Amino acid sequence: MHITDKNTCIEVENVSFRYDGDSVLENVTFSVNAGEYMGIIGPNGGGKTTLLKIILGLLEPTTGTVKIFGNEVGKSKKALLQIGYVPQRISRGDFHFPATVEEIVASGRTARRGLLKWFNKEDKTAIEEAMETTEITGYRNRSMNKLSGGEQQKVFIARALAGEPKILILDEPVVGVDITSQEKFYAFLQKINQQFGLTIIFVSHDIDVIAHQVKSVLCINRELVCHGSPKEFIKEEFMEKLYGKKVKFILHGH
Amino acid sequence: MLEIFQFDFMIRAFTAGITIAVIAPLIGSFLIVRRYSLMADTLAHVSLLGISVGLITKVNPIGTAIIASVLGAIGIEKLRGGKKISGESALALFLSGSLAIATVVIGLAKGFSVNLFSFLFGSISTVSLIDLYLIIGLGIIVLATIILFYKELFLVSFDEDLAQANGVPAKALNFILVILAAITVSLSIRTIGVLLIGALTVIPVLAAFQYGRSFRQTILLSVIFSLISVISGLFLSFYFALPSGGIIVVVALVIFLLSLAIKKTG
Numbered sequence: 120m121h122i123t124d125k126n127t128c129i130e131v132e133n134v135s136f137r138y139d140g141d142s143v144l145e146n147v148t149f150s151v152n153a154g155e156y157m158g159i160i161g162p163n164g165g166g167k168t169t170l171l172k173i174i175l176g177l178l179e180p181t182t183g184t185v186k187i188f189g190n191e192v193g194k195s196k197k198a199l200l201q202i203g204y205v206p207q208r209i210s211r212g213d214f215h216f217p218a219t220v221e222e223i224v225a226s227g228r229t230a231r232r233g234l235l236k237w238f239n240k241e242d243k244t245a246i247e248e249a250m251e252t253t254e255i256t257g258y259r260n261r262s263m264n265k266l267s268g269g270e271q272q273k274v275f276i277a278r279a280l281a282g283e284p285k286i287l288i289l290d291e292p293v294v295g296v297d298i299t300s301q302e303k304f305y306a307f308l309q310k311i312n313q314q315f316g317l318t319i320i321f322v323s324h325d326i327d328v329i330a331h332q333v334k335s336v337l338c339i340n341r342e343l344v345c346h347g348s349p350k351e352f353i354k355e356e357f358m359e360k361l362y363g364k365k366v367k368f369i370l371h372g373h
Numbered sequence: 374m375l376e377i378f379q380f381d382f383m384i385r386a387f388t389a390g391i392t393i394a395v396i397a398p399l400i401g402s403f404l405i406v407r408r409y410s411l412m413a414d415t416l417a418h419v420s421l422l423g424i425s426v427g428l429i430t431k432v433n434p435i436g437t438a439i440i441a442s443v444l445g446a447i448g449i450e451k452l453r454g455g456k457k458i459s460g461e462s463a464l465a466l467f468l469s470g471s472l473a474i475a476t477v478v479i480g481l482a483k484g485f486s487v488n489l490f491s492f493l494f495g496s497i498s499t500v501s502l503i504d505l506y507l508i509i510g511l512g513i514i515v516l517a518t519i520i521l522f523y524k525e526l527f528l529v530s531f532d533e534d535l536a537q538a539n540g541v542p543a544k545a546l547n548f549i550l551v552i553l554a555a556i557t558v559s560l561s562i563r564t565i566g567v568l569l570i571g572a573l574t575v576i577p578v579l580a581a582f583q584y585g586r587s588f589r590q591t592i593l594l595s596v597i598f599s600l601i602s603v604i605s606g607l608f609l610s611f612y613f614a615l616p617s618g619g620i621i622v623v624v625a626l627v628i629f630l631l632s633l634a635i636k637k638t639g
Contacts, residue, residue: 175538199540206534216406216531219587226528230539235521262586282539 134183158329161339203279205289221259227278249280269300289321386497392512394603398595401574414571415468419445422475442555495566495618566618576625580632
């Protein structure tokens with residue numbers, strides 16, 4: 120089953136992952152088109168984070184392959200450079216890492232510049248643009264520790280954009296961000312998806328948001344439960360497979 | 374006052390001290406933000422094992438200390454990477470384990486206990502010419518490596534997962550960092566001493582944390598604090614006949630306390 124559409128940016132083929140003999144993912148196959156805005160959803164322990172880590176090259180699948188624009192993850196460094204990754208914003212507690220917004224954003228450019236090379240003009244422009252897109256240029260010299268959750272989230276997106284990726288992958292991006300900021304945040308994602316044609320994939324446990332914002336949904340519960348438009352997704356049969364019998368999906372009117 | 378520089382051993386002590394004053398907090402900054410504050414201390418204990426072997430076999434003890442601590446650093450990273458044991462436990466294991474072996478080795482070769490005191494607490498009169506060459510040569514290598522890999526070390530320290538996801542060789546960089554730490558610790562034995570080098574990699578950095586907004590600022594400031602501590606410590610050591618390591622760390626502590634006080638009022 121080979122997909123050779125030139126619009127395909129991610130191809131996941133027969134990916135399985137076992138941990139200590141337990142099956143976490145079983146034969147997952149799907150592809151993502153360039154420019155797509157996709158949500159990955161599934162219950163906790165359903166393997167969505169594992170899938171993300173496999174796509175990012177952080178975990179090696181037990182079987183199967185992942186290709187990014189035709190380059191296999193784990194075999195070609197080119198594959199990873201196409202992806203901007205925004206990790207889950209973990210609470211660092213009282214942990215103090217002295218760094219300014221600009222330093223953090225610039226660190227997202229590290230891999231693209233490569234080892235033993237200093238940032239050049241091109242890199243600096245990309246870093247500036249990433250800060251402008253995310254509207255954080257105004258506090259570039261502020262300490263990362265003094266920012267709110269929403270502001271820190273923007274910095275991490277700017278950091279991902281600084282590497283000029285074609286795909287942006289976000290892991291639970293709105294955890295710890297208040298509701299008003301959440302809405303602004305999703306509007307922002309939509310904007311960069313439309314304006315720059317950036318492929319966006321995010322993992323969320325928030326079903327409501329997924330149904331409203333994204334163009335397609337991928338449901339994972341050890342295996343691929345469904346992959347389609349949000350409207351298909353809210354059909355009861357899928358909800359049952361994902362979360363068990365009693366769950367009903369209630370659409371909030373906007 | 375400058376009679377102090379009429380003595381060759383003092384010139385050697387100052388050259389060695391200044392080299393260490395620059396590299397110790399640089400390494401320390403990266404270790405602390407990665408919550409490896411005890412790494413330097415652990416490697417210092419491992420280097421004590423190297424010293425004891427060096428004293429028995431009559432090989433330059435700084436050389437054997439470097440070999441032991443580099444091997445120890447690699448061992449700690451391997452244990453941590455294997456995920457069978459947490460990073461913190463790996464440090465505890467190496468710290469006490471190597472100290473135990475060192476005391477056995479020392480016990481087997483009775484008779485160099487006087488010499489040992491200077492290794493534990495530092496002594497300004499013990500830096501030999503060979504030591505000095507080692508310290509300057511390897512010190513420059515440590516400094517150059519940090520500068521060359523600065524942007525990667527920053528990324529790996531701030532977000533190791535992201536570094537890996539971006540294809541930056543995070544594991545190799547971890548090894549580089551701990552090996553540099555091992556070398557730095559061993560080079561510091563003469564002037565600072567095994568038991569106190571951990572303090573010099575940590576305390577000036579903590580003081581710099583009170584002021585530095587950016588990481589770059591913070592590490593530069595930590596080097597300045599460390600230089601002040603080492604230079605004034607060596608003077609005090611000379612004029613008051615005190616073990617150099619102790620007085621250097623006391624000065625660093627005073628700077629740290631001042632940084633807390635001035636930060637609060639400011």
